Amino acid sequence: QKEVEQNSGPLSVPEGAIASLNCTYSDRGSQSFFWYRQYSGKSPELIMFIYSNGDKEDGRFTAQLNKASQYVSLLIRDSQPSDSATYLCAATEDSSASKIIFGSGTRLSIRP
Amino acid sequence: GAGVSQSPSNKVTEKGKDVELRCDPISGHTALYWYRQRLGQGLEFLIYFQGNSAPDKSGLPSDRFSAERTGESVSTLTIQRTQQEDSAVYLCASSLEGYTEAFFGQGTRLTVV
Numbered sequence A: 001q002k003e004v005e006q007n008s009g010p011l012s013v014p015e016g017a018i019a020s021l022n023c024t025y026s027d028r029g030s031q032s033f034f035w036y037r038q039y040s041g042k043s044p045e046l047i048m049f050i051y052s053n054g055d056k057e058d059g060r061f062t063a064q065l066n067k068a069s070q071y072v073s074l075l076i077r078d079s080q081p082s083d084s085a086t087y088l089c090a091a092t093e094d095s096s097a098s099k100i101i102f103g104s105g106t107r108l109s110i111r112p
Numbered sequence B: 001g002a003g004v005s006q007s008p009s010n011k012v013t014e015k016g017k018d019v020e021l022r023c024d025p026i027s028g029h030t031a032l033y034w035y036r037q038r039l040g041q042g043l044e045f046l047i048y049f050q051g052n053s054a055p056d057k058s059g060l061p062s063d064r065f066s067a068e069r070t071g072e073s074v075s076t077l078t079i080q081r082t083q084q085e086d087s088a089v090y091l092c093a094s095s096l097e098g099y100t101e102a103f104f105g106q107g108t109r110l111t112v113v
Helices: none
Strands: A011-014 A019-025 A033-038 A045-050 A054-058 A061-066 A071-076 A085-092 A100-102 A106-111 B005-007 B010-013 B019-024 B031-037 B044-050 B065-069 B075-079 B088-095 B102-104 B108-112
Touching: A011 A019, A019 A085, A019 A106, A033 A061, A033 A071, A045 A054, A045 A061, A045 A071, A045 B102, A071 A085, B005 B088, B010 B019, B019 B088, B019 B108, B031 B075, B044 B065, B044 B075, B075 B088
Parallel strands: A011 A106, B010 B108
Antiparallel strands: A019 A071, A033 A045, A033 A085, A054 A061, A061 A071, A085 A100, A085 A106, B005 B019, B019 B075, B031 B044, B031 B088, B065 B075, B088 B102, B088 B108
């Protein structure tokens, strides 16, 4: 069973600090990785995707991928109360179907 | 439309009735997913369609659940003889290919009374 694992949290971070969210995946052949944000009562929305080892930055968000360690992370700089949400990590299967597999999510709370 | 569209937004049904949920994916997206999300829980994979391949039904929880998709267009998720534990938000997502990012619809909130 291919899996994506995340700490469920809650992770509490003070406003203005860096929030660090982590994820591991079991399928060594996974090629594409995604971070989604889900506010309470809303659908998940894509915030970052990464395909290559290393860092990818977009505004206050940085995704980091280490395929050797099968590890993906999301850093949120200058955390704001509006960043409080559940963050879902996802990876594609290494198969002809390449289905996206989601982790169960980490709940992030930014305290003022 | 610009996004994934699901209908109805809300559905209240009596225990034992059948329900049908609809998903209109983004035009041109070959991959389509159905998920179930119970209150306060994570996404529970139900079924995956990718082009003309046989669907991955490995997440369907029982034979009361079924889904169809016509080509690369609309999908319907049918739940027969609904039970109270079927109450959840049912989310549909589509992607251009299997390995690209998926976009979610707004969900159908199903309540079984």
